[in-house]
Amino acid sequence: MNLENSVAGQNKKLPAKKLLAARIISRVAEPVIWLPLMIWMVLKNVNLTVGEQTAYYPVLLVFVFVIPFGYFMYLVLIKKEFDIDVSQRDKRIEFTLKSMVSFAFAVLLTFFMDRELFVITLAVFLSTLSLVLITVKWKISFHGGLNTLIFCTVNYIYGWRFWWLFLLLIPIGWARLAMNKHNPLQLAAGIAVCAAVFFLVTGVY
Numbered sequence: 001m002n003l004e005n006s007v008a009g010q011n012k013k014l015p016a017k018k019l020l021a022a023r024i025i026s027r028v029a030e031p032v033i034w035l036p037l038m039i040w041m042v043l044k045n046v047n048l049t050v051g052e053q054t055a056y057y058p059v060l061l062v063f064v065f066v067i068p069f070g071y072f073m074y075l076v077l078i079k080k081e082f083d084i085d086v087s088q089r090d091k092r093i094e095f096t097l098k099s100m101v102s103f104a105f106a107v108l109l110t111f112f113m114d115r116e117l118f119v120i121t122l123a124v125f126l127s128t129l130s131l132v133l134i135t136v137k138w139k140i141s142f143h144g145g146l147n148t149l150i151f152c153t154v155n156y157i158y159g160w161r162f163w164w165l166f167l168l169l170i171p172i173g174w175a176r177l178a179m180n181k182h183n184p185l186q187l188a189a190g191i192a193v194c195a196a197v198f199f200l201v202t203g204v205y
Helices: 003-011 016-028 031-044 050-078 089-111 115-135 142-157 163-178 184-204
Strands: none
Touching: 016 163, 031 050, 031 115, 031 142, 050 089, 089 115, 115 142, 115 184, 142 163, 142 184, 163 184
16 A cells, blocks of 8 residues: 555544644645745845845746746646655655756855845755755655744744744644644654754854
């Protein structure tokens, strides 16, 4: 029995309302859907003019969001290679590695845009890459890791005024565990890895 069938069987044992709540939380907390807002938020809080912000936004949006997300939707809806959570570890590795190529190009572009923008983008890239590389040998929680990364980025640019965002990891973690997408260790590892890499990169620079 593969992982997707195993998870589906386990989910049937959950009370319907609990399963629905977990699915809603999981979808709302899907990291990729927040990328357009996050890109704009970062651009607004680094040393760029309004004109530069307006010019750079669509460029970064294409390489960080449009290309990876478009490719993801093609694989899910057209080719039907995996489910929306990319539950199969081997499929997750293949997809994310290809998407990281587009992301890497965005990191290179930010080097010529603004130093702080480059540091933040590099921290996000290396944190995500760490999740991908770990996935080669062991399944780790992307939901836990990437949401942690979002909350770290927001607090980094706003001076930790929104520390309470990290409390949202509690319902997010519950949803992923309730749906049997991960076990507690995989969830905790995703959170810890992304937080550690983000703080290491931003601290060094």
